[in-house]
Amino acid sequence: MKIAFVYDVIYPYVKGGVEKRVWELATRLSRRGHEVHLFGMKFWDGEDILLREGIWLHGICPAHNLYTGGRRSFWEPISFSIDLMVTLLREKFDIIDCQQFPYFSCISTRFVSKMKKIPLTITWIEVWGDYWYEYIGKKGFLGKIIERYVARFLCPTIAVSHFTAHRFEMIYHKPINSVIPIGVDIAKINATFPSTEQSDIIFVGRLIKEKNADLLVKAVALALPEYPDLRVLIIGEGPEEKKIQITIKQKNLENSVRIQSFYDSHDDLISRLKASKIFALPSTREGFGISALEALACGLPVVTINHPANAICDLINENNGFLCSLSVEDLADTICLALRRYKKMRNSCRLSAESFDWEHITSDIEAFYQSVIANYPCRK
Numbered sequence: 110m111k112i113a114f115v116y117d118v119i120y121p122y123v124k125g126g127v128e129k130r131v132w133e134l135a136t137r138l139s140r141r142g143h144e145v146h147l148f149g150m151k152f153w154d155g156e157d158i159l160l161r162e163g164i165w166l167h168g169i170c171p172a173h174n175l176y177t178g179g180r181r182s183f184w185e186p187i188s189f190s191i192d193l194m195v196t197l198l199r200e201k202f203d204i205i206d207c208q209q210f211p212y213f214s215c216i217s218t219r220f221v222s223k224m225k226k227i228p229l230t231i232t233w234i235e236v237w238g239d240y241w242y243e244y245i246g247k248k249g250f251l252g253k254i255i256e257r258y259v260a261r262f263l264c265p266t267i268a269v270s271h272f273t274a275h276r277f278e279m280i281y282h283k284p285i286n287s288v289i290p291i292g293v294d295i296a297k298i299n300a301t302f303p304s305t306e307q308s309d310i311i312f313v314g315r316l317i318k319e320k321n322a323d324l325l326v327k328a329v330a331l332a333l334p335e336y337p338d339l340r341v342l343i344i345g346e347g348p349e350e351k352k353i354q355i356t357i358k359q360k361n362l363e364n365s366v367r368i369q370s371f372y373d374s375h376d377d378l379i380s381r382l383k384a385s386k387i388f389a390l391p392s393t394r395e396g397f398g399i400s401a402l403e404a405l406a407c408g409l410p411v412v413t414i415n416h417p418a419n420a421i422c423d424l425i426n427e428n429n430g431f432l433c434s435l436s437v438e439d440l441a442d443t444i445c446l447a448l449r450r451y452k453k454m455r456n457s458c459r460l461s462a463e464s465f466d467w468e469h470i471t472s473d474i475e476a477f478y479q480s481v482i483a484n485y486p487c488r489k
Contacts, residue, residue, distance in 0.1 A: 110478060111144045113200070115207040115214050117189045118175065119166060122152030124371040125315060126399040127208055127234055130269065130291045132164075137471040139163035146202070148193060169196045186211035197221040204478050206267075209233045212252075215259045222264070228485040230478070231259070232267040233285065235396035236276040240418055257281065265481045267474075269397045272420035289474050291397045292467035293406045301376055303383035308342040309448065311385040311409070313378065313400035314392065316347030316368075321391040321414070323349065323356045324437060328391075330360040331441035336448060341366040342381065382407040387447045391433075391440055394418045405429055406462035408455035410447050412440070428457035 114135055120128035135145045140163065151157060151168020159166050170192040173185040190213035197205070198221055207218040209231050222229035237256060241249030260281040267289050268274035274285040310329070314320045322343055329341050343353065343366065350368065357366050372378045382388070388404030389412040395401075398421035401411045411430035413421045425432055433443035 110138075110203045110482065111146075111201075112138060112478065113146045113148060113197070113202045113205045115148045115193065115197075115205060115218055117149050117186060117211065117214065119147050119149040119152060121373070121375075122172075123175075126291060126397060127210075129399055131208065133292065133294075133467050134471055134474055135164045136162055137467060138475060141471070141475065143475075146200075148196065150189060167196065169193055186213045190214050190217040193217045194220060198224065201225065202227055203482055204228045204230065206230050206232055206478075209259060210235065212255045212259050215262065219262055219264070226486065228265075228481050230265045230267060230286075230481055231262065232269065233273050233277055233396075234269055235394070235418075235420075236260075236273055236280060237418075238276070238280045240394070265477075267477065270420045270423060272423045273396055287473075287477050289470060289477065290465060291399045291402060292465045292470040293399075293403050293462055295406060295463060295466045297376075298379055298383075298403070298406045301379045301383060304377075304380040306381070306384060308340045308381070308385040309336065310339065310341045310387055310389050310444065311382060311404070312341075312343045312345070312389055313382070313404075314345050314390055316343075316345045316349040316353060318349060319392055319394040320345075320349075321393065321435070323353050324391050324435070324440060325389055326353060326356045326360060326362060326366055327437045328440040328444055329366060330362060331437060332445050333365065335445050339365050342385070343368045344371060344378065344381065346370050379403065379407065382409060385409055386451045387412060387444070389413075389440075389444060389447075390421065391435070392416075392419055392421065393435060395420045397421075398424065402462055402465055405458045406465075408458050410451050410454045410458055412443050412447050414440075424461070426461070429454060429461045430458075 114131045116131055118128055120132035139145045146165040148167045148169055150170055150172040152172045157168045193214055194217040205218050205227055207215050215231055218229055241252035265286045267287050268285040269291055271288055274288050277285050312325055316322055382404055388409040390401055391414050393414055393416040401421045404411055414435050415432035431443045431447050433439040
């Protein structure tokens with residue numbers, strides 16, 4: 110198969126769960142003999158098209174800032190979608206897999222799909238619905254309208270979690286065709302040695318408002334009387350970093366909490382996870398939560414927020430993690446509980462991640478693509 114993945118940012122130039130998912134699937138599909146192309150903004154120097162690890166990367170426009178005022182930019186995805194349409198109209202593929210967010214790419218790929226009679230599937234990471242109003246206030250009705258418009262496309266759909274599939278079906282009264290989750294490389298994780306630099310608590314994620322890293326810092330301050338030697342590592346980058354640094358100084362936690370940019374090497378991230386005791390991600394919005402899954406695979410209990418928009422909750426049970434409310438006090442108490450119990454939970458954490466091995470997931474998506482192509486043209 111000749112496969113096109115569409116997402117405006119490309120791993121490893123930008124690190125996030127969606128980017129990582131696309132990259133892992135693309136590299137594995139390429140090793141299975143398929144021709145794989147990734148279309149996104151150009152984050153590298155040199156030619157617009159390059160071959161990296163067997164994958165063709167297409168930088169269809171210069172890289173733009175993803176965030177404006179701490180929120181995802183509105184104009185960046187519009188500009189990208191226009192360039193995307195022009196580029197894809199010159200290409201021919203057996204199938205296009207477009208990541209649903211930030212929506213405008215789906216509109217472009219649907220137009221190309223119709224014009225060139227190429228099967229299109231849309232992968233749904235998250236379903237926001239009324240959350241749009243919480244995200245950008247009254248202007249949220251625009252986001253909600255665009256999301257509903259894309260949801261009504263009559264093409265095959267994938268959800269990365271049963272949580273996302275359920276929200277899609279509940280809000281838009283349509284079934285998702287297949288749930289194909291994000292995965293982890295179990296063999297590689299097992300072969301990676303822990304870092305010599307140890308942490309008690311580790312956080313991994315973009316530093317955006319919804320992930321509540323500042324809440325974690327405040328909770329650490331409350332936990333210090335019970336654990337005065339706490340070492341906390343926050344790995345991430347984003348618009349909330351300055352605010353988090355200010356909170357660290359206000360709470361006099363410079364000796365306890367450190368912020369680290371994303372590592373160039375994913376192996377370094379796994380090493381740091383394996384050298385930690387618990388993983389804390391007090392997020393209120395996750396379509397899946399790949400960093401939480403990687404933490405489980407490394408044997409770390411996960412502490413996260415029990416919130417209706419947080420798909421990590423689907424991964425957690427009494428044997429591998431803890432759910433708490435969105436309050437500093439409850440988060441602090443839950444962190445202390447996790448630190449008391451983590452040693453007895455390590456094996457259960459690892460076992461809970463084994464069914465998410467990338468090779469199984471790659472086989473599932475390969476079979477799904479082949480089915481879509483075999484049954485094309487789909488009803489539009």
